[in-house]
Amino acid sequence: MSILDPLAARYATWLSLPPEATNDTAGEDPENVRAMPVVLRIDRDPLPARTPLLEAAAAAAIAVCLDPRAEPEGPWHEEVDTWVRGRIRKVSRRARGAHWAAVQELPGVTVEVDGAAARALVPGRVAAAPREVSRLQISGSELPDDEPGPVPADTPVLWCNPHVPMTAGKAAAQVGHATMLLAALLHASGQHDRLRAWSTRDFRCAVRTPTAERWAALHPGADPDLAWRTHTVVAVRDAGFTEVAPGTVTILAQWP
Template sequence: MTDAASVLEPLTARYTSWLELSDESTADTSDEDPDDVVLMPMVLRIERNEPPARTDLLQAAASAAIAVCLDERCRPGGEWRDAVGTWAAGRIRKVARRARGSHWSAVQSLPGHTITVGTAQVRAFLPMRLSEMPKELTRLQISGSELEPDEPESAVDGVPVLWLNPDIEMSAGKSAAQVGHASMILAALLYGTGAHGELDRWAADGFPCAVRTPDGASWRALHPGTEPAAAWRERGVAAVRDAGFTEIDPGTVTVLAQWPGGVGQFREKLTDAG
């Protein structure tokens, strides 16, 4: 697992600089050819008559995204290494589409991982160029993935918690992409700060995650503020800051990822920016 996790090294190096961006920062995409955009597709199974619980769906999405990144085929020399490594070193984008029935079955043959959590199933795929996306994915709708909010029980002890920003509204598809970013950042920081045993145990359990929405006071107390490295070392908290490509303003912190028990016992490699 440690060898595969090295594919996420660019995230560790970039983490503190992401959080230093001002709230008005925007992603400069003026040099991009849309057909050359590389992204990780995610497909959410949303059956018409039996839609999944929203929380189950988001937890499955978080686990599926990191399962692809830390697949053994992402080890140096592995067949997935170049695809995941190139994507992780650039602008990390995900796009969530919905599927049901035969369309859901059709995407299972494409390279990726399907994760089931409770009532939900999500499949995350190997990152690819938008222009090279197969028809099994391009024919799926991006819109229409909204699900009614639910009220999950308290988060399970010993499982990382991905806290959704209570002050913004995101569709289920957007939220799925954001918690996928959060699980990737957690794995990158665990690898980068020497917590390889923790990462191995998380992988052996199937990368379980709890997704919850805190109240405003709890969110503010958890937020790393201007000290992301210290928040990780002292409290095991990492943040996802959105680039503003879709739905929300650039610079918005969408998710706070909290590792169970903190990480103070781990070797400290992540240094304060500046």
């Protein structure tokens, strides 16, 4: 039994929805909208490199979900479980200095990769976000592209859609979705040893942008089960509330 089981159960259905259905919020009470805050440390000087920052955000998001404190009887369980059973919204915000220090006191997990840091917080109602979070800016997360090196051996790769530019904030939310889906499908397919081994490496992953040809070859199209069986690939399909069109596949997560 995994806290991510509901996510695995509805994965194929979500991927097959028509684009206009992905952001249907009819009947949703705005007061009860839930999201995981993902705080990116973006100092003025020096700016963090984009790829390590996204890799830190991706690892932090799944680390919160699979933390022992999110297990039944743990202090985070109710909030994480309620959130996973609904839309897995994430809201990325940027922080530095005292504001970055303040969010370290809130429940969550901080991950640092090559000097870049991100902290994923325990999800909750957006309307009830603590002041340490609500005062942080959502905009202003543009970072220049960088040139990451080769993918380390035995490391999951999160492939960013080469046709869809995203700010670092948007991409951070998407790669966080990707690691959650990857972990959910690993557990659902009985690959528990691989999932445990990944956790011992602090859920490290590589974020890369593929060629258009490689993206097309990995894309699950209309058969997500086949893509998982043949390429161990899962797709993140965005609801389209910000930056991208509804139904856009933003990330393909591939297990090595």
